[in-house]
Amino acid sequence: MPAADIIGKNVYSVLDLVFADENTFDKWLNESRANTVTAAHSWEHVRLKLPEPKGLLQFDMAAYYNKDNPSGVETIITLFDKSASYSLDDQSISYVALAVHELRGPLTLLRGYIEVFEDELDGKLTPELAGFMHKMQASAQQLTAFVNNILNVARIEADQLTLQLHEEKWEDIVKSVGNDLNMRAAVHQKTIEYDIAPELPTVGADKVSVYEVLANLLDNAIKYSGEGDKKIIVKSSLTKDGLVETTVQDFGVGIPTSVVPNLFVKFYRNHRTQGQVGGTGLGLYLSKAIIEAHSGHIWVRSKEGEGTTFGFTLLPYVMVAHKMKSDSNSDIVRGAHGWIKNHSLYRR
Numbered sequence: 649m650p651a652a653d654i655i656g657k658n659v660y661s662v663l664d665l666v667f668a669d670e671n672t673f674d675k676w677l678n679e680s681r682a683n684t685v686t687a688a689h690s691w692e693h694v695r696l697k698l699p700e701p702k703g704l705l706q707f708d709m710a711a712y713y714n715k716d717n718p719s720g721v722e723t724i725i726t727l728f729d730k731s732a733s734y735s736l737d738d739q740s741i742s743y744v745a746l747a748v749h750e751l752r753g754p755l756t757l758l759r760g761y762i763e764v765f766e767d768e769l770d771g772k773l774t775p776e777l778a779g780f781m782h783k784m785q786a787s788a789q790q791l792t793a794f795v796n797n798i799l800n801v802a803r804i805e806a807d808q809l810t811l812q813l814h815e816e817k818w819e820d821i822v823k824s825v826g827n828d829l830n831m832r833a834a835v836h837q838k839t840i841e842y843d844i845a846p847e848l849p850t851v852g853a854d855k856v857s858v859y860e861v862l863a864n865l866l867d868n869a870i871k872y873s874g875e876g877d878k879k880i881i882v883k884s885s886l887t888k889d890g891l892v893e894t895t896v897q898d899f900g901v902g903i904p905t906s907v908v909p910n911l912f913v914k915f916y917r918n919h920r921t922q923g924q925v926g927g928t929g930l931g932l933y934l935s936k937a938i939i940e941a942h943s944g945h946i947w948v949r950s951k952e953g954e955g956t957t958f959g960f961t962l963l964p965y966v967m968v969a970h971k972m973k974s975d976s977n978s979d980i981v982r983g984a985h986g987w988i989k990n991h992s993l994y995r996r
Contacts, residue, residue: 811854852968873900
């Protein structure tokens with residue numbers, strides 16, 4: 649680019665940067681200017697979009713801030729090109745997503761036939777055969793969740809996962825997810841209980857994606873609750889900051905302290921349980937991306953032998969509705985990495 653097209657311009661009007669989460673460069677810089685004299689920070693997997701047909705480059709990025717630098721240079725940004733290595737990961741995801749996409753057709757057909765059999769044969773099967781039917785339904789449901797997770801992770805990696813935020817009644821979504829997973833829980837001798845605060849405010853949410861988050865957390869609770877009859881508690885309430893917080897608590901095997909920091913990392917599996925419990929290591933990674941795209945926060949608290957609690961927050965609808973005032977649409981569009989706005993000050 650010619651120097652005249654760069655010097656004196658806002659960094660986001662020159663570099664179309666996409667960060668892996670909400671901890672973006674401009675957020676760090678604004679906090680540094682407000683709170684410190686010097687600061688340094690680094691980011692991994694930063695995407696730099698290029699004009700078509702060039703596509704994008706992928707970097708690790710470092711920044712240094714010095715408020716009183718004698719040279720007059722306040723902030724230095726360094727980009728380390730990792731396009732070759734990061735593209736291998738993306739290609740792996742894309743290949744898997746392509747293969748998994750072909751499962752959608754036969755899987756939909758399979759679930760349809762199972763539902764027909766359940767309706768037509770209701771009351772006509774022996775308890776043993778009815779149990780087999782329930783297990784088939786639970787397994788088909790689990791496979792559907794697996795397919796959805798793979799495809800959505802591929803969309804996140806390609807920065808193509810978009811969310812349509814509408815005003816939603818959160819209690820209805822929670823009960824819907826619970827009803828859909830009740831059979832799977834019953835097959836594993838688990839019971840889902842609810843503790844939902846009355847008169848919760850409506851939330852600004854993409855119904856399909858937050859459904860998947862809660863389904864992922866409930867599925868984990870079912871898998872890691874251990875053997876025997878145990879309960880899983882889903883609780884929703886309002887925090888002191890006015891956010892709608894939902895927790896999923898199990899009383900199972902728990903998670904080692906050393907494992908907790910890596911739980912939301914893509915493909916990560918606890919080596920102690922991966923041989924006994926199936927999974928891809930993508931559910932929590934996907935859930936984190938979706939919740940942060942909703943401007944929420946996801947967390948975990950666990951103790952070995954006593955169980956695990958996952959929790960996340962969503963914004964009440966009144967907190968995001970103002971984003972609509974400049975739009976003619978009745979919803980809010982977000983990407984996995986932030987608001988979809990073609991404006992240099994808000995580009996992520």
